[in-house]
Amino acid sequence: MTSTKATSFQEYQAQREAFIKDDRSLRREFLPANLNLRTSKEAEADRIVREIRALEEKTIWREDYTDIPHPFPGMEFLTGKRIIEKTRLFKILSKMPKGGLLHAHLDATVDTEYLYRLAFKYPIMHIRVIAPLSASTLVTNPPEFRALPKAERTNGTSLAHAAYEAGSWVPLTNARESFPKEMGGPEGFDKWVIGSLTINPSEAYGTHNTVEKIWQKFRSTFFTATGLIRFTPIFAEYIKEFLRSSIADGILYVEPRVNFWYKNLYGENGEENVQHRDLLQIFDRIVKEVKEEMAQAGRAGEFIGAKIIYSTVRLITPEELEWYFADCITLKKEFPHLIAGFDLVGPENDLKPLIYYAKELLAFQERVKAEGLDIPFIFHAGETFGDGTEADTNLYDAILLGTKRIGHGFSLFKHPKLMKICREKGILLEVCPISNEVLRLTSSMPMHPLPALINNGVPVALCSDDPSVFGSMGLTYDYFQVLAASEVTGLSTLGALARDSIEFSSLEREEKARALEVFEKKWDEFVNYVVEYENQ
Amino acid sequence: MTSTKATSFQEYQAQREAFIKDDRSLRREFLPANLNLRTSKEAEADRIVREIRALEEKTIWREDYTDIPHPFPGMEFLTGKRIIEKTRLFKILSKMPKGGLLHAHLDATVDTEYLYRLAFKYPIMHIRVIAPLSASTLVTNPPEFRALPKAERTNGTSLAHAAYEAGSWVPLTNARESFPKEMGGPEGFDKWVIGSLTINPSEAYGTHNTVEKIWQKFRSTFFTATGLIRFTPIFAEYIKEFLRSSIADGILYVEPRVNFWYKNLYGENGEENVQHRDLLQIFDRIVKEVKEEMAQAGRAGEFIGAKIIYSTVRLITPEELEWYFADCITLKKEFPHLIAGFDLVGPENDLKPLIYYAKELLAFQERVKAEGLDIPFIFHAGETFGDGTEADTNLYDAILLGTKRIGHGFSLFKHPKLMKICREKGILLEVCPISNEVLRLTSSMPMHPLPALINNGVPVALCSDDPSVFGSMGLTYDYFQVLAASEVTGLSTLGALARDSIEFSSLEREEKARALEVFEKKWDEFVNYVVEYENQ
The missing domain is CATH 1.20.5 (Single alpha-helices involved in coiled-coils or other helix-helix interfaces)
Known part of the structure; x- marks a missing residue:
């Protein structure tokens, strides 16, 4: 050659x-299995989509936008979102079946407005800040929420009054209604809370424009969200909305990472007495309810189900980790169909590397095996642009410890041997394009290393990571960014990515077969739609 | 494993x-040839440098800089340069022997202040703009220079006067002295000219923060520089300064790309009558003078020589290309020791791809071979973050056409088979870290794909591309950015890169052997220096 x-x-x-x-x-997309599925209609749809992409590159992306100085396909998501939503490409992709969602943190999967509105249904929901609010400290003073037990409830009225005692709880409705005019009144309060749950363009691309700084803001959004979500009545509604909105975006199956902490769920009376098994029971019940809902609507095939990746944060000691292992094993025994695997989460650059826990992780593997359980590791690793840093080096440990998939693996493209192993052993990468960009590992999609992974035959699934924080609900936005930023990638590439998101999911054999069958049917409908309605 | x-x-x-x-x-750095050269002292120096890097990451790079909001090692060069120069790492690297400079465009290789001062030695140097200058249009109205023949000289006084006739020439000194107070007077004039020859941080990271926009400014710097440089008296001094400053930075050998256009050099009387062979004669003479200079200073070994890569711009027609082929062959016959190869330059994203000229390039190859000449292609290719774009696809053509090295190859990391070919056939990549970042292919060094190339065993030489435009004179800044942004890369990596810049140069066999010998001596001295003086 x-x-x-x-x-x-x-x-x-x-x-x-x-x-x-x-x-x-x-x-x-050139694997025999994928080539065999490719119809002449798909080739036609692929051609149409390429034409639309080329056209829009020269039209919509070249228009003058007063507040977007440098538009281009694959640009910074938070700034370009408005343009993305104007494109035909986006409209087309919103109709594409997406397969499974394999990497998302449960506490960042539901539209923030929706979550925020839920809170007002519960008068026991309180709010606090660490210092009285003032207009100038608003953005650096994010709220914390909690449903309080009767004995602790207050009739505080304002977070902004000089008399506000720092750290004391105020009923949510009071706090909103008393929000001072000079801070925008109740609407200003809404803006402040939503702003605390999301990352905005001026933070990502201005004030917090480094990995380290944007992670501060990123973690702060969880600080605010947790108290709203981890309250059983809201939790149930939250999960239902997560599933419904995923289905609406063409996602068949979800496998969120759920953070477990000793206690981290408040009951309907505001008592912190909800056990991890209660959490799983709620999850289980909601999945069943949504399945029934779909069946009743004659859409049973569009939702295959949901599993959970048991996760804890990589800042605990190896001794503490043992507690979580035991907890995870107990839960796996009671909910074998729900627990898909085990992971350690949190910023890899700041917290502990996998090698710190390697001894315990090896022992856990032995124990799981001895007990005849199936709890594979599904590790975050290589979520970094560092070269040879601890976060980058996590890739070696994740693979040596037999990880089933890799969460992010952003730095994997630097490692020829590791890519070969992923290709040959079938270790899929959960790639989160928008997350990587907003969290400043890459400045735009054309700079993202995804094409290197794809050209090396590494299995990849596109994932949304924390869509509520980025405003990238569903998977359409992530698919869009990938399609817009490459002239090699076409519809057939996206189809192969979606199939892999099912193939490498934690679904059981028969569930998987069923999911693939449904996917192919939906895919054919989608291809038909493109050829019939977008070919003009 | x-x-x-x-x-x-x-x-x-x-x-x-x-x-x-x-x-x-x-x-x-793990090739047997490199391992054999590694002494225990080098290992010690490598360790010291790693320690200093780790320390400075936590000190100098964490200080508060009022006008640098987000400092980090490997950050945007134009903003971080001031911090870089404060580091011990920079001081150390400035003493490192660098080997050869294999990718630099001659017209952007000399400090702009130096070039600008040269112009004042020649009263026949004139300046013009396309519209009368005003304070508000200063940055969008770059000057053009030309040494004018007697008949065309003028006694115009000002570029800023309302009576200035757009496009008319004014003697440089007059224009400077009459520069209006409200634009800063003569010092404002100096600033304007220097600003037209360089890219500043607010352009690269603000107003022109896309590849397309920064290239507009980038090309404009050449528009201003050309008239100053391509005037024989200045040209001779310019080349001398290029060689001297390169030597001062530890560069042993240079192989600049020189743009040839039908006529593009003005003689000392301002007539555009200087032939391409005259240009080569000047180049040849200056190289000899600098060699003598070095010999007289007892430093003969520190400068091995210089060759030229004959280049023309990829916007001509295939028919016009034939003229340049003939010209290049004629020059090669007269100056066999000077012409190292042939290239087509200019923005790959906008101008013609290699395939456009493939027929003619194939025929040229045959002709060169038939005439028993040695004029290898040394093509620019893949200077893009595009995936499957024409610029990216140039990589296939460059390799198929037998390129000796690849200029940039920024997108090569996406192509597993092409990296394998480069490794196995010994096609070196001329990687220009600072250029890639300032020209917005990557936002910072940690995002640069260089580690992927190095881990794939692709031979790489670090190059400065257009150091006068970026303010990155010599090679120290580029080596710094690479060392600062990786924890795998150490002194031994840099040593291997420098050796490859000699190994893959166009030096003749004996010259190369001599260059390597000099390099090893200098390398040992450098390693000694690090261990003796920087180990504290």
Whole structure:
């Protein structure tokens, strides 16, 4: 393929074509299984989508936007979202079946407005801040929420009054209604809370424009969200909305990571007495309810189910980790169909690397095996642009410890041998394009290393990570960013990515087969739609 | 290497170490040739440098800088330069022998202040703008320079006067002295000219923060520089300064790309009558003068020489290209020791791709071979973050056409087969870290794909591309950015990169052997210096 002895231009062109094909031969859309599924209609839909992409690159993306100085396809998501939503490409992708969602943190999966509105249904929901609010400290003073037990409830009225005692709880409705005019009144309060649950463009691309700084804001959104979500009545509604909105975006199956802490769920009376098994029971019940709902609507096939990846934060001691292992095993025994695996989460650059826990992780593996359980590791690793840093080095440990998939693996493209192992052993990468960009590992999608992974034949699923924080609900936005930023990637690539998100999920064999069957049916409908209605 | 069956933690650790070593085994600092050269003193120097890097990451890079909101090692060069220059790491690298400079555009290789001062030695130097200057249009109205023949000289006085006739020439000194007070007077004039020859932080990271926009400014710097440089008296001094300043930075050999246009050099009388062979004669003479200068100073070994890569711009027609081929062949015959190869330059995203010229390039190859000449292609290719775009696809053509090295190859990391070919066939990548960042292919060094290339065993030489435009004179800044942004890369990595810049240069066999010999001597002195003077 690399000879330079072409004696004629025709010969050169043939050589060139074969050369390009060979370079792309590891891409998973060219796997026999995927090629066999490809119809002439899909090829036509692929062509149509490429044409629309090329056209919109020259039109919508070249318009003058007064507040967007440098629009381009694949640009900074928080700034470009408005343009993305104007495109035909986005409309098309919103109708695409997405397969499974394999990487999302439960506490960041529901639209923040929806969550916020839920809170007002419960008068026992209180709010507090660490210092009296003032207009100038609003953005650095995020609220904390909690449903309080009767004995602790207050009739505080305002967070902004000079008399407000720092850290004391105020009923949510009071706090909102008393919000001072100079801070925007009740609407200003809403804006402040929503702003505390999300990252905005001027934070990501201005005030917090480094990985370290944006993570401060990012973690702060969880600080605010947790008290709202981890309250059983809201929790149930929250999960239902997560499932419903995922289904609406064409997602068949979800596998969220759920953070477990000793106690981290408040009951309907505001008592912190809800056990981890109660949490799983709620989850289980809601999944069943949504399945019934779908069946009643004649759409049973569109939702295959949900499982949980048991997660805890990588700042605990190895001794504390043992407690979580025991907890996870207990839960797995009671809910074998719900617990999909085990992970350690949190910023890899600041917290403990996997090697810190390696001894305990090895022992856990042995124990799980001895007990005849199936709790694979599904580790976060390599969520960094560092080279040889602890976060980057986590990739070696994740693989050596037999991780089933890799969460992020952003730095994997630097490691030729590791990519080969992922390809050959079938370790899928849960790639989160928008998350990586908003959290400043890459400045825009054209700079994202995803094409290197795809060209190396590494299995990849596109994931949303924390869509409520980024305002990227569902998977359509992430698919859009990937499609917009590459001229190699087409509809068939996206189809292969979606199939892999089912193939590498934690679904049981029969569930998986059913999911794939449903997917193919939906895919054909989608391809038909593109050819019939978007071909103009 | 990928077994997960470690039965003890000790075993796990041994496995892990071997695993990491294997993943890095293609790195060229581990080639037997490089390992054989490694002394225990180098290992000690490597350790010292790693310690200093780690320390400075936590000190100098964490200080509060009023006008640098987010300092970090490997940050945006134009903003971080001031911090870089404060580091011990920079001081150390400025003493490191650098080998050869294999990718730099001659017209952007000399400090702009130096070039600008040269112009005042020649009263026949004139200046013009396309519209009368005003304070508000200063930055969008870059000057053009030209040495004018007697008949065309003027006694215009000002570029800013309302009576200034757009596009008319004014003697440089007059224009400077008459520069209006409200635009800063003569010092304001100096600032304006220097600003037109360089890219500043607010352009790169603000007003022109996309590849497309920064290239507009970038090309405009050449528009201003050309008229100053391409005037024989200045040209000679310019080349001398280029060589001297390179030597001062520890560069042994330079191989600049020189743009050829039908006529593009003005003689000392301001006539555009200087031939391409005259240009080469000047170049040849200056190289000899600098060699003599060095010999007289007892430093003969520190400068091995210079060659030229004949370049023209990829916007001409294939028919016009034939003229340049003929010109290049004629020059090669007269100056066989000077012409190192042939290239097509200019923004790959906007201008013609290699395939557009493939027929003619193939024919040129045949002709060169038939005439028994040695004019390899040394193509720019893949200077893009695009995936499957024309610029990215140039990589296939460059390799198929037998390129000796690749200029930039920024997108090569996405192509597993192409990296393998580069590794196996010895096609070196001329990587220009600061150029890539300032020209917005990457936002900072940690986002640069260089580690992927190095881990894949692709030969790489670090290059400065257009140091006068970026303010990154010499190679120290580029080496700094690479060392600062990786924890795998150490002194031994930099040594291997520098050796490759000699190994893959266009030096003749004996010159190369001599250059390597000089390099090793200088390298040992450098390692000694680090161990003796920086170990505290």
